[in-house]
Amino acid sequence: MMDGVPADATVLGLDPQQTAAVQAPRGPVCILAGAGTGKTRTVTHRIGHLVEHGHVAPGQVLAVTFTARAAGELRSRLKGLGLGGAANQVQARTFHAAALRQLRYFWRQVVGDLEWELIDSKFPLVGRAAGRVGLPTSTDSVRDLASEIEWAKASLIMPENYAAEAARRGRETPADPEKVAAVYDRYEAAKRGETMLLDFDDLLLHTAAALEDHAAVAAEFRDRYRCFVVDEYQDVTPLQQRVLDAWVGDRDDLTVVGDANQTIYSFTGAMPKYLLEFTRRYPNATMVRLERDYRSTPQVVSLANRVIGSARGRIAGMRLELIGQRPDGPEPTFAEHDDEPAEAAAVVRSIERLIAAGTAPAEIAVLYRINAQSEAYEQALTERNIAYQVRGGEGFFTRPEVRQAVNLLRQQGARGDLPDARGDDLVQLVRAVLASIGLTAEEPAGVQARERRASLLALVELTAELAEHDPDIDLPNLLRELAARAESRHPPVVQGVTLASLHAAKGLEWDAVFLVGLADGTVPISHVLGDGGSVADWEALEEERRLLYVGVTRAREHLGLSWALARNEGGRKSRRRSRFLHGLVPDDSPASRIAEPDKGARKRKRPTCRVCGKLLIGTSATMLGRCAECPSNVDDELLVALRAWRKRKSQEMDVPAYVVFSDNTLTAIAEQQPGDDSALVAIPGIGAKKLEWFGADVLAVVRGEQPDGAPELPL
Numbered sequence: 012m013m014d015g016v017p018a019d020a021t022v023l024g025l026d027p028q029q030t031a032a033v034q035a036p037r038g039p040v041c042i043l044a045g046a047g048t049g050k051t052r053t054v055t056h057r058i059g060h061l062v063e064h065g066h067v068a069p070g071q072v073l074a075v076t077f078t079a080r081a082a083g084e085l086r087s088r089l090k091g092l093g094l095g096g097a098a099n100q101v102q103a104r105t106f107h108a109a110a111l112r113q114l115r116y117f118w119r120q121v122v123g124d125l126e127w128e129l130i131d132s133k134f135p136l137v138g139r140a141a142g143r144v145g146l147p148t149s150t151d152s153v154r155d156l157a158s159e160i161e162w163a164k165a166s167l168i169m170p171e172n173y174a175a176e177a178a179r180r181g182r183e184t185p186a187d188p189e190k191v192a193a194v195y196d197r198y199e200a201a202k203r204g205e206t207m208l209l210d211f212d213d214l215l216l217h218t219a220a221a222l223e224d225h226a227a228v229a230a231e232f233r234d235r236y237r238c239f240v241v242d243e244y245q246d247v248t249p250l251q252q253r254v255l256d257a258w259v260g261d262r263d264d265l266t267v268v269g270d271a272n273q274t275i276y277s278f279t280g281a282m283p284k285y286l287l288e289f290t291r292r293y294p295n296a297t298m299v300r301l302e303r304d305y306r307s308t309p310q311v312v313s314l315a316n317r318v319i320g321s322a323r324g325r326i327a328g329m330r331l332e333l334i335g336q337r338p339d340g341p342e343p344t345f346a347e348h349d350d351e352p353a354e355a356a357a358v359v360r361s362i363e364r365l366i367a368a369g370t371a372p373a374e375i376a377v378l379y380r381i382n383a384q385s386e387a388y389e390q391a392l393t394e395r396n397i398a399y400q401v402r403g404g405e406g407f408f409t410r411p412e413v414r415q416a417v418n419l420l421r422q423q424g425a426r427g428d429l430p431d432a433r434g435d436d437l438v439q440l441v442r443a444v445l446a447s448i449g450l451t452a453e454e455p456a457g458v459q460a461r462e463r464r465a466s467l468l469a470l471v472e473l474t475a476e477l478a479e480h481d482p483d484i485d486l487p488n489l490l491r492e493l494a495a496r497a498e499s500r501h502p503p504v505v506q507g508v509t510l511a512s513l514h515a516a517k518g519l520e521w522d523a524v525f526l527v528g529l530a531d532g533t534v535p536i537s538h539v540l541g542d543g544g545s546v547a548d549w550e551a552l553e554e555e556r557r558l559l560y561v562g563v564t565r566a567r568e569h570l571g572l573s574w575a576l577a578r579n580e581g582g583r584k585s586r587r588r589s590r591f592l593h594g595l596v597p598d599d600s601p602a603s604r605i606a607e608p609d610k611g612a613r614k615r616k617r618p619t620c621r622v623c624g625k626l627l628i629g630t631s632a633t634m635l636g637r638c639a640e641c642p643s644n645v646d647d648e649l650l651v652a653l654r655a656w657r658k659r660k661s662q663e664m665d666v667p668a669y670v671v672f673s674d675n676t677l678t679a680i681a682e683q684q685p686g687d688d689s690a691l692v693a694i695p696g697i698g699a700k701k702l703e704w705f706g707a708d709v710l711a712v713v714r715g716e717q718p719d720g721a722p723e724l725p726l
Contacts, residue, residue, distance in 0.1 A: 022034065022056065022060070025052075025053070025056060026049075026303055028299060028300060028301050028302070028303065029049060029052070029053045029056070029301060031299050032053050032057060032299040032301065033053060033056045033057045033060045034060060035057070035266075035297040035299065036297065037061065037066050037067070037238070037264055038263050038264060038293075038295065038296070038297070039263045039264075039265050039266075039289070039293035039295065039296035039297070040057075040265070040266040040267070040296060040297045040298075040299070041266075041267055041286070041289045041290060041293075041296050041297070041298045041299070042054075042266065042267070042268040042269075042298075042299050042301060043269070043270060043271075043298065043299070043300045043301065043331055044268050044269070044270055044301040045270055045272070045300075045301060045302050045304060045331040045333045046270065046272075046273065046304065046306065046307075046315070046333065046561070046564035047304040047305055047306025047307055047333070047520070047564060048301035048302060048303055048304055048305065048333070049301065049303075049305055050242070050268050050301060051081075051084060051085065051088065051242075052088070053268075053301060054074070054085065054240060054242060054266070054268055055085060055088040055089055055092060056092070057240070057266060058072055058074060058089065058101060058240060059089065059092045061238060062101070066238075067237055067238040067264070068100075068237075069100035069101050070100040070101070070102075070235075071235065071236055071237040071238055072100075072101045072102065072236075072237075072238045072239075072240065073102045073104070073109065073236045073238070073239050073240070073258070074101065074102065074103040074104075074239075074240040074241075074242070075103075075104065075105065075106055075109060075239070075240065075241045075242065075255075076103065076104070076105055076242045076243070077105060077106070077242065077243045077246055078105065078518070079105055079108070080518075081242060081243075081518070082103045082104050082105055082108070083103075085103040085242075086101070086103045089101055089103070102236075106215060106251050106254060107211050107214055107215065110214040110215050110217075110218040110254060111129070111214050113218050113221075113232065114214055114217055114218050114221070117221050117225075117228050117232075120225070120227070120228060121217075121221045121224075121225055121228060125206075125207055126206045126207070127206065127207040127208070127209050128206055128207070128208055128209070129208075129209050129210075129211075129214070130202075130208050130209065130210055133157050133160070133198065133210050134153055134154070134157060136198050136201045136202065136208075137153050137156050137157045137160065137194065137198050138153045139197075139201070140193075140194045140195075140197035140198045140201065141153055141156055141194050143197060144190050144193040144194055144197065145190070146186050146190055146194060149449075150411065150459075151412075151449065151459040151460050151462075151463045152185070152186075152459075152460065154459040155185035155456075155459045155460055156185055156186070156191065156194050158185075158459070159184060159185055159191055159195075160194070160195050160198060161212060161279070161280075162278070162279060162280050163176075163195060164212040164213075164216070164250060165212060165248035165249065165250045165251070165279060165280030166248065166249050166250070166280045167249045167250055167253065170192050170193075170195040170196035170199060171192070171196070173188065173191060173192040173195055174188040174189050174191075174192045177191070183456050183538070184456060185456050185460065186456075212250065215250050215251065215253075215254050216250065218254055218257070219250075219253045219254045219256075219257045222257035222258070222260075223257055229257070229260065232258070233258075233260050233262070236258065237262075237264055238264045238266075239255070239258060239259055239264065239265045239266070240265075240266045240267075240268070241255065241265070241266070241267045241268070242268050242269075243268070243269060244267035244268060244269035244285065244286045244289075245269035245270060245271050245273060245274045245281070245283040245286045246269075246274065246276050246281040246283075247281065247282065247285050247286075248279065248280040248281055248282065249280065249282065250280070252282075252285050263293060263295075265293075267285075267286065267289060269283075269286040270331060271283045271286055271287060272319050272322075272331060272557060272560055273517070273557060273560070273561055274554065274557055275513075275514060275517065275554060275557055275558050275561055276514075277550075277551075277554055300331060301331075302331055302332060302333055302334050303333075303334050303336050304333040304334060304335050304336060304337075304564075305336050305337065306337075306520055306564070306567055307333075307335060307337065307564065307566060307567055307568075308335060308337050308338070308339060308340030308341075308567070308568050309335030309337065309339055309340075310335075310339065310340050310341065310342050310343060310570075311335070311340070311343060311563065311564070311566050311567070311568070311570050312333045312334070312335035313335070314343050314563055314570070314595065315333060315560060315563045315564050316332055316333055317594075317595055318556065318559055318560045318563055318591065318595065319556070319557070319560045320332075321556070321591070321593075321594070322553055322556050322557070323549055323553055333564075337567075337568075340568045340569070341568070341569060342597075343563075343566075343570040343571065343572060344570070344571045344572070345571075345572050345573070345592070345595075345596045345597070346571065346572070346573040346574075347573070347574060347575075347576065347588065348573060348574070348575045348576070349575065349576055349577060349580075349584065350575050350576065350577040350578065350579055350580045350581070350582055351387050351528070351575045351577070351578055351579070352387060352391075352476065352579070352580050352699075352700070353575065353580070353699065354387070354527060354528075354573050354574070354575040355387035355388050355390070355391040355527075356391055356699075356700075357573070358377060358388065358391070358525050358527060358571065358573065359388070359391040359392055359394075359395050359397065361525070361571060362375055362377075362392075362397060362508060362523075362525075363395060363397070365523050365569065366397070370522055370523055370569075371506070371522075372397065372398060372399075372506055372507050372508045373506045373507065373508075373509070374521050374522035374523060375508045375509070375521060375522065375523045375524075375525075376508070376509040376510075376511060376516065376519075376521040376523070376524050376525070376565065377508065377509070377510050377511075377524075377525045377527055378511055378512070378513050378516050378524060378525065378526050378527070378562050378565065379510075379511075379512060379513070379526075379527050379528050380512065380513055380528060380533050380534050380536060380558070381461075381462065381465050381512065381533070381536070382410075382462060382465070382466070382512055383407070383462065383465035383466045383468070383469045384469075384527065384528050384533075385401055385407055385510045386407035386469050386473065388510055388527070389401070389407055389510065392508060397507070397508060398506065398507030398508070399507040399508040399509070399510055400507045400508075400509055400510070401510045401511070402509050402510065402511040402515050402516075402519075407466070407469070408493075410466055412448070412449065412463045412466045412467060413466050413467075413470060415448055416444075416445050416448060416466075416467055416470055417470075417490070417493055417494075419444055419445070419447070419448060420441065420444055420486065420489075420490060421490055423440075423444055423486070424486045424487055424490060432485065432486060433478070433482060433483055433484060433485050434478050434482040434483075434484075435478065437474060437478055437484065437485060437486065437489065438471065438474050438475045438478055440486065441470070441471055441474045441489075442471050445467045445470065445471065448467070449463045449464055449467055450464060450467040450468060450471065451464055461538070472578050472579055473493075474489060475579050475582075476579050476580055477489060477492060479579065479580055479581055479698065481672075481673045481676070482673070482675065482695065483673040483674065483675055484673070509521065513526075513534075513558045513559070513561060513562045514558070516561065516562065516565050517561055519565060520565050520566075520567060521565060521566065521567065522566075522567045522568050522569060523566065523567075523568065523569035523570075523571075524562070524563075524565050524566035524569070524570050524571070525570075525571045525572075525573070526559070526562045526563065526570070526571070526572045526573070527573050527574075528573075528574060528575070529559070529572055529573065529574040529588060529589040529591075529592060530574040530575065530576075530586040530587065530588055530589060531586065531587050531588070531589055531590055532586070533589075534555060534558070534559055534589045534591065535552055535555035535556070535589070535590070535591070536555060539551035539552050539554075539555055540552070555591075556591050559589070559591050572592070574586070574588045574589065580698050580699065580700075581698065620636070620637045620638045620641055622637045622638065622641035622642065623637075623638060623641055635675060635678060635679050635682065636679060636682070636683065636694070636695075637682075643678075643682060644682055645678060645681045645682045646681050646682070646684060647681075649680075649681045649684065649712070649713065650677060650678060650681035652712050652715075653672075653677045653680060653681060653709070653712055654677060656708060656709075656712050656718065657671045657672055657677065660705070660708070671705065672697075672701070672705070676694065676695075676697065679694045679695070680694060680709060680713065684713055685709075685710070685713060686710070686713070687710070688702060688706055688710075691706055691709060691710065
């Protein structure tokens with residue numbers, strides 16, 4: 012008994028596997044915990060069981076998590092377990108927080124009077140080091156170098172060994188390996204001085220060294236802490252494992268919890284091998300599998316099992332197959348779309364239906380592979396007046412690279428000596444301007460550089476989409492449109508729909524999840540698609556599969572998976588759906604076919620004049636469907652009526668008239684006098700969105716009728 016708690020309270024309400032994990036004897040214990048199987052609850056109850064039954068004093072327990080949020084949740088659950096004041100004595104911290112506390116305590120005993128200071132950011136020091144060795148000092152370049160230094164330190168690689176290790180591991184480096192090593196070396200040297208500067212990785216290195224090299228320090232620490240619990244053990248790095256080894260010493264009172272299926276952070280140095288080899292290191296370890304999924308419906312669980320079941324290189328003894336415990340729910344849906352705007356619009360329509368049926372917006376998430384993909388969904392949600400929040404990143408128009416790009420375009424527009432670029436010429440102008448700030452022809456090395464390029468490329472593609480709708484749009488009007496879109500975006504709202512990358516979604520869950528952009532080159536990401544022959548290639552590919560698995564297992568009930576065959580509306584359909592979906596899409600699904608590349612796209616017929624039959628040259632002629640010198644059969648009265656309608660519409664919407672339709676579009680309508688939707692969309696500049704917003708009105712004007720009152724349009 013403790014504080015009146017019954018002896019079996021720590022296993023009340025647990026399933027047999029959870030109970031086995033909780034009641035496992037002291038010593039090495041490995042808990043393989045699948046997604047949604049209640050691992051946090053199990054870990055909490057195990058600590059409570061060990062404390063309540065006198066196996067360890069509460070102050071002798073050190074539980075290590077990977078995030079402060081997870082540590083806080085563990086402490087909160089311990090308090091709710093009914094252990095009284097004992098719950099407050101258990102230490103639940105991140106690796107870095109635990110190391111910082113220990114280093115402050117032992118520093119003088121180990122180092123003496125030399126003061127030290129923890130730096131919040133290594134950016135300034137890395138930037139100066141990069142400049143001295145002749146590498147770029149742009150924000151993204153320095154961030155990638157800093158991330159590479161973090162990887163090296165997490166992997167226990169010193170500057171003098173970096174180049175050789177990077178070559179041996181086939182690592183893609185952000186710059187020449189020898190220069191990266193030089194930056195690394197200068198960075199480390201810059202931290203040494205009268206006051207020693209330490210970064211967060213140094214906390215772990217110095218803590219491990221203090222215990223390894225000083226017997227008195229190790230003895231005092233190990234007398235204090237006797238029992239260790241490590242969560243998310245599949246994500247430990249060699250440096251974190253070194254610290255853990257120093258903590259544990261020659262003892263074995265260690266409980267680890269993890270799931271190799273959710274290893275998605277190898278780019279930071281994380282290695283699942285410590286989890287996979289745990290029973291080899293501790294032959295007498297107790298192993299427990301948690302496979303009963305309490306989060307997701309059996310339908311979602313079945314898909315998750317099939318996604319991960321196709322993975323290569325899984326160790327048989329460490330595999331998990333989830334077993335759904337919830338009542339049946341809807342089958343996951345699969346959808347193929349012509350282009351990304353169509354995909355985003357369809358997803359948002361599904362979100363509207365869910366909200367109308369009672370699902371809270373905060374219980375809905377749209378998950379994508381890279382942050383640049385959020386733009387289409389931010390726009391589509393804004394148009395439908397649905398609040399959203401971007402998790403783990405910034406909204407598209409608030410990202411530094413996008414703000415910089417728009418400012419640069421604004422500066423170019425203010426010069427006054429640029430050619431009057433419109434249509435495709437405007438797209439090329441924007442591409443050329445953004446090339447100076449990171450829009451490279453080929454995908455660069457480095458995570459930050461890739462993210463930057465993806466955002467800039469998304470801005471070019473947005474320009475192409477706007478030019479497709481209005482070939483007369485020029486740079487000043489493009490800038491006004493971008494400004495209007497930026498201003499209309501909702502600020503982050505806690506109760507809104509969540510937009511997040513798959514990495515940022517780890518550890519979270521929602522009632523409804525939409526996994527979008529599931530095309531080869533995005534999931535899996537393009538830079539891991541080699542010939543598949545080397546170990547590095549297939550290991551990187553399998554991590555992408557695990558990322559999809561993590562996305563699937565975030566959904567409690569509703570799950571939608573989708574992809575687009577082209578980036579822009581009306582673009583070349585050259586994509587294929589993700590190879591990870593092979594064999595998963597039901598035969599009767601509208602998306603059951605694998606999209607084949609449009610082999611004839613490169614030979615698409617050039618538009619010809621509907622009067623003389625000659626090839627059309629220029630955006631104006633293409634828009635009108637005739638050569639400039641060919642006679643016009645425009646209905647002048649209809650053109651006047653269309654312009655009057657456009658004026659009223661633009662005033663109602665409080666937007667410039669060109670946003671509704673350009674002059675050329677109205678002239679083409681007045682000449683061709685379309686009688687139905689198909690004839691209307693055949694006119695260049697009228698896509699699916701404008702058909703939805705204005706089609707009925709325009710056809711009414713063509714018929715000589717007065718259109719109905721304008722709907723509220725989210726432009």
